Amino acid sequence: MRIILAPMEGVVDQHVRALLTRIGGIDQCVTEFIRVNDQVMPAKVFHRLAPEILHGCKTPTGIPVKVQLLGGNPASMAINAVEAIKAGADAIDINFGCPAKTVNRSEGGACLLKQPDRVYNIVKAVREALPTHIPLSAKIRLGFDDRSSYLDNARAVAEAGADELAVHARSKADGYRPPAYWEYIADIRKHLTIPVIANGEVWSLADYYRCREQSGSTDIMIGRGLLACPDLARQIKADLNKEIYQPLQWLDICRMLLNYFDQTLPFYEGKNSGNRIKQWLAYLRLHYSEAGDFFEAIKRKREPEEIRQHLQDTLA
Structure with missing residues (x-):
């Protein structure tokens, strides 16, 4: 049974991957997609967007990280997948979702x-x-305009030689609106022999068990649910293993945010220094009521020291 941290462009970068895997419960990560065009990308592009490949393709706590590519040209995708491996990647994922x-x-x-x-x-x-x-995987949705092509696309991935498939259980037209149609994943599993990972709308321990029951998948990919509740994977693993576990409290989250702020500050100096914190708070307030108040308190703050001081005052 695996819990995989889903890729989310502009949100789940190497800093978030490091913080969330440090909490525990996550077995694997997939990078934000690296956009492939007709050019052969140099190693520095892969190193910038997937720096873990310079460290054995693992987060600082040793959790494997897979490089995801996105593009529509087979030849360009193939060439750049090889370049990613040359740059240090040890597994490739393709984004069709x-x-x-x-x-x-x-x-x-x-x-x-x-x-x-x-x-x-x-x-x-x-x-x-x-x-x-080299393992190759892909991620799909259930279709584009509707969900009617879900099995055709799943079969295409498997028959082309992928080692596993992740399925976001909604179509493109469904967007991120609930529900997730996990029952489609159960049907996909009946027709494929490769592992199928369920993704979509897992926000809580109860959601995890419903997803597992309806999809039949023991491997689960979680994205927004882990941003809203950073120890959700740890909670799931503890429950499965019958362990006593105390979920993270708001002050624990604030310590994590302070760490994150200091790590990302060099990349977002000046008036943009708090952008990533504010972005994360939008997810955290779905699980922690205090996050909404925190966001209101800092949403107009621009100077790094103002934001850091508010975090430190909260922790005092």
Whole structure:
């Protein structure tokens, strides 16, 4: 049974991966997607967006990190998958799930689900280009305009040679609106022999058990649920193992946010210094009522010391 931290563009970067895996319960991470165009990307691009590949493809606490690529050209995807391996990656994932309009307009992400043959060709090209010992996976949604193509796309990924498949149990048109249609994953599992990972709408321990029951998948990928409740994976593992575990309290979260603020400050200096903290608070307030008050207190603060002082005052 695995819990995988889902990739989220502009949100789950190396700093978030390091913080969340330090809490425990997460077995694997997937990077934010690296956009592939017609150019061969140099190693520095992979090192910038997936710095863990310079450290054995692991977070500081030793959790494996898989590099995700996004693009619509099979040859370019294959070439750059090989370049990622040369740069240090030891596993590749392909994104067929991103619903963003800017991504879909450039022939990447979920728009490819409209043509399962394109999904097949991309996965096949990458699989044939990679050394046989390198794991290859893909992530899909249940379709683009509707969910009718879910099985065609799942089969395309498996028949093209992927080693496992993650399924976000909604179509692109569904967006992120509840519910997640986990029962479709159960049907996919009946037709595929490779492992299938369930993703979508897991926000709590109860959601995890419902997802597992309806999808039949023991492997779960969680994104927004872990941003809202950073120790959700730890809670799930503790419950499965019949361990006594005290969930993180708001002050624990504030300590984590202070750590995160200091780590990301060099990348967001000046008036933008608090942007990532404010972004994370938008998720945290879904689980911690105090996060909403905290956001209101700092939303107009721009200077780094003002934000740090508010964090320190909260912890005092």
